[in-house]
Amino acid sequence: MAMNHVTTLECTLCGATYDPDQVIYTCPEHEGVKGILEVNYDYDSIQDNFDAPLDGDIRSQWKYSAFLPVDDDADIISLKEGGTDHYNAPQLSERLGVETRVKDDGRNPTGVLKDRATSVAVTKARHAGRDVITCASTGNAAASLAGYAARAGMDCRIFVPGNAPEEKLAQPLVYGADVLGVNGSYDEAYDLSLEVTESYGWYNRNAAINPFQVEGKRTVGHELAEQTQDDVPDWLVFSMGDGCTIYGGWKGFREFYDLGYVDDTPKMLGVQAEGASAIHDAFHRHESASDVAETIADSIAVGRPRNTVKACRALEESGGTSVLVSDEEILDAERILGSTEGIYAEPAGAAPVAGVRAALADGIIEEDETVLVVVTGYGLKDTKSAMKAGDEVQHIDADLLEVERLYHDELIRHSD
Template sequence: MDMDHVETLECTLCGAEYDPDQVIYTCPEHPGVKGILEVKYDYERVLDRFDEPLDGRIGSQWKYRAFLPVADDVEPVTLGEGGTPLLDAPRLGDELGVDLRVKDDGRNPTGVLKDRATGVSTTKAREFGIDVVTCASTGNAAASLAGFAARGGFDCRLFVPGDAPEGKLAQPLVYGADVLGVRGSYDEAYDLSMEVTEEFGWYNRNAAVNPFQVEGKRTVGHELAEQTRGEVPDWLVFSMGDGCTIAGGWKGFREFADLDLVEEAPRMLGVQAEGASAIHDAFHEHDDVDEVADTVADSISVGRPRNTVKACSALEESDGESLLVSDEEILAAESLLGRTEGIYAEPAAATPVAGLRKAREAGIVEAGESVAVVVTGTGLKDTQSAMRAGGEVAAVDPDVREVIERYGEGS
């Protein structure tokens, strides 16, 4: 197993180092899941391995395989994830007073950015010779893992909270996974998934604790860096739940800047729902952190984020900022994004748009600054919320006069 470009797994709390050629999730020096591990690379070897042109043509995230912590001799488990477009968004940008582009990661194979991470974690399961994969999820990670498990020939066992949207559970069921609805919250489902991982030795995809998992999310940062070469945005906006996505996106973009593959890196703006604000509270050093999550944006409805340290580091290192938005602002942003740019986002994926609007009002983002917003999942994941955001169907009789009455003659 040749993985000499990966140096070590380093604990984010105490700096202890572990062999990357083993299955390990967190630093055992810290109870629970606090000792999150960070993959450290030998970047000279990474650059020696990376010979792809940065010409904006990205077929999939495996263009950046040289940066990913997988062995040279393993065949990736892939559905063609990554390579999503960065779209100019002039109408929405005019409304918000910024030069705006939107990275639409809802176009990934199962409809979510998490596919980037799942491609890496299922490839690692294959590398380690483990044939059962598992995770806890509010829906998106479950669907993603189930799809890639089917692709790679794994058994897949999933733990979801009882209030996960039905639309999100249809996907993993069609993919043939065992879906276990836990009578409790996401955090309780998460704790159960970690217990069964220890009990049965299944390979756990949980993004916050699987050190290789978040590394796949770096590719959204790599792609954004390549797609914005020569015109790096002032701000890069992500929603935050467990903290993995903003941490991964920042790490990928920062790597390209540090290696002089692009000229600079943007400031990060992290956006959370008011009902799930733990990372924002930690970043702003609030004392009254509420561990109960309650928001329409189920994909970021996390009361006890496991990757708070990495997320806050991304905000701090980039001279960034975080803020909170209400469920009403999230649903309004979902509708705004759809009607101005034709991009259909689930609530968590529209949260960055709501955050950008609020950041403009607060003067955090100034008029005319350039911004890239990352849409992390398609609106097809949660059609019930979409109906709340979009309004109701107008009923008419099959009579042209009713249409004329509504729109006028010759409209």
């Protein structure tokens, strides 16, 4: 085993360090899961082993294998995650009133950005000789983990809250996972997943506590840095649930800046739903009204986020900030993103668009700045919400006159 480019796991609260070769989730000096660990690297070693050209040709996230915390002799479990395109979005830009680009990470193998983290988790779990891998999830991580576990030939057992969307549960079931619906909230399912990890030794993929999950997610920042190196946006926008994704995106982008691969970094804008605002409240030093999450955007419906420290660090270090949006604004953003650019996002994936609108209205984003929003999940993950976002089906008889009735004025104009 060799993971020489990873130096330590460091507690974000007390600074205690641990051997990165052991399976450890949080700092034992702190009760519960407060002692979240940061993965530290020897960047001289990374640079010695990273020789891929930054030419925009990204086949998968494993282009950046030199940066990823896996052993040299590990068999990589991959479904070709990463390498997602980013697009100019002229019609969306016109609609929002600010130059906007989109990176659609809903194009990952199971339809979600989390595949980046899951590939790393399953690779490490199998290399460590674990037979069972688990996590708690509102649906996306469940589908992602189940798919990669199937690829690895591992048993997968997932804990989901009772109100998880059925569409998201279909995926892990097809992938052959045991899906255990917990009669309670996501946080209760999460706590149960920790109990079984401690009791049975199952490998836990939970991104909020497994320190290596953020490291997989940071490849989205590497990709964005490479893809925008000649035109770094002023703002990079992510939705926030547990806080892992926005920090991963920031850490990856900042690494490429620190290593001299790009000349600038964006400000990070974190977007949360009004009914799940814990990270926003912490960043702005507001008192949280409740630790119960209530939002249509189930992927970010987290009442007690475990990575608040890292998420706030991303916002602060980048000179960015966070905003809140309503469920109605999220659904409207889902429809706008689809109808302007043909990008189908689940609610949490569309939330960044709603966040840009809110930030523009509040004067946080200026009209002469540039924005890049990251879509984290595909729309088919939650078709019930999509039906609320779009217009209703118009039922007609099988009669040409019915079509003429609907489009009479348009047909007249075209015939002139």
